Amino acid sequence: MRKAIILLLGVLISVNTFSNVNYIEISKISNESKFVTAFNYIKDNQQYFDHWTNEWSYDKSQKELVKNLRDNYAMFSSVETKNEELFMLLGDIAHYLYNLNESDYYQLAVNNYNSAIAINPNDYRAYWFLGFHYVLSNVPTLGIDNFLKAQQLLPTKQPVDFWEEYAWATAATNMPSHCIYAMDKVRSISGTPGRFESQLGPEIHKRIIDVNKDISYKKEDLWSTSKGEKIAFTCRPLGIKILVDSTWELSVYDYKNHQSAFVLSPPAIKSKKGKKINYTVAIIMKVANLTDELDDYINTLNPKCSNKNKIVFSDKYDKMVAYEIKDNEIYKEMGGGHIYMIGIERNSPMYPGLLLENPATFPDGNKGEVAYYTAKDNKGRFEGRIFYAIMLDSCEEINEQSLAIFKTLFNNQIIIE
Structure with a gap:
């Protein structure tokens, strides 16, 4: 693992940690x-090894600190009663040794923290300690x-040090909305x-750059992509993230006249008659004017068809309408x-981008060298309400199959703030 990743946010980020060992009870x-x-x-010596240092300039010998920590790790490992507190301490000692360039202790820190969990x-x-170990190791x-798991388990009286390190970790991984959220948490507590x-x-x-x-x-100025199990297309100004399978074709449109669109073409579905039939999913995003109403907007996009029924499709969003439309005048040969x-209305949240951000992954530099990376700027969200129209354009012969895929996409692959 690589510990030498240092990010620049206009100025150099220094690792000001609050040492996890302070939250361990030796009496246990x-x-x-x-x-x-x-x-x-x-x-008493945590300030020397609770972070990694490129050039050692402290008054204490690094070699001596390594020897003492190694001896302490061996001594605490001999404790017969293995409990959560012990494993967290062993994880911390291993983490500190890793910070002192003892690379063999990277995995020992992970193993001990996971044993505590x-x-x-x-x-x-333990999730907090493990999360910070991973971030400092460029994972x-x-x-x-792990920080998010720890967040869900915080006690009623939340430790301000957790949020300080959360702010540092999310700054280091280019998640500015999360970082701002954490800084506000520190303010609210202290x-x-x-x-x-x-x-x-x-x-x-x-x-976070303002947008008008x-x-x-241009589409490339609004959308960003990242690869994981699926390809994530994220548009912070329009408050949406779409996870797309690599086999799907897509078209992304520029933003103009307060609107943009994202069209998906999944692989064709074989009907019961054995014919391969194509279908599409379109997502249209419109920044609403003060007098615009969601239902009126969705009705302007609906085909003029007499067989149109309002339905309950999902309760995922509070302001939402949905219609099922059957039109025998189109796709006649396919039923x-x-x-x-589906129409969704969303106001700007308190922390725009919070649901959309993922940690940035940085490539390892050359072994033994410090790698410097500059965090990217992130555009803010358009002010006010945004309407989202999400449409499945299919036919009767593959309705059941295409609707199942559409529901999975809607529930699991589209994130709207």
């Missing part, structure tokens, strides 16, 4: 003096995933800006058209 491991002394040594999966601390997806916000808050806010709904934008039209 042992009250024997040698263990207490070793634990206090780790706490296995004993008590409802304790937020951002697993890092943020009543004042935290250390991270005081150092880098303005730079984080600058990373009244001007036109006629069978169309579904």
Whole structure:
């Protein structure tokens, strides 16, 4: 794993950590003096090894710190009663050794944190510690995933240090909306800006660029892509993310006159008669004017057909309408058209981009060298309400199959803020 990833957000991000060892209770491991002394040594010297340093310039010998931490790891490993607290401490010691360039301890840190999780999966601390270890090791997806798990398990009295490190981790992985959210959490808990916000808050806010709904934008200026199990197409200004299978064809349109569109063409479906039939899914996004109404907008997009019924399609969004449309005048040779039209209205959320962001993954640099990367700017969301029209354009012969795919897409592959 690579620990030498340093990001630039206008200024260099320094790793100001709040050392996980402060959240471990030695009394739950042992009250024997040698263990207490070793634990206090780790706490008293954490500022030397709770982060990775490119060029050692401290007054203490790095070699001596490594030896003492190795000895402490071996000593604590000898404790007979293996509990959650012990595994978290062993994970921390391994993490600190990894920060001191002892690469063999990377996996030992992961193993110990996971052992703590296995004993008590409802304790937020091990997920937090593991998440931070991953982020510092350039494994951002697993890092943020564990931070999010920890977030769901936080106690009523939330530790401000968790949110400080959450802010750092999401800044380092180019998730500015999450970072702003974390900085606000620190403010709400402590009543004042935290250390991270005081150092880098303005730079984080600058990373979200304002957009103007009244001007036109090229599609490449609005949409970004990332590859995972599916290809994620994200448009922060329009508040939407669409996960697309690599076998699907698609067309993306520029934004003009307050509108844009995203058209999907999944592989053809074989009908019961053995004929391959194509169908499409269109997503039209419109930034609404003050007087616009969702139902009126959707009705302007519906075909003029007498067999059009309002239906309950889903309760995924609060402001939503849906229609099922049958039209025998189209696709006659395939049983006629069978169309579904869904309309959704969304106001700008408090933290635009929060549901859309994924941690950025950075390539490893050359071994033994520091790799520098500049975090990308992110566009903000268009102000006001946005209408989303999502339409399945299919026919009667493949209605059942195409509708099943459409429902999966709607429920699992389209994220609208």
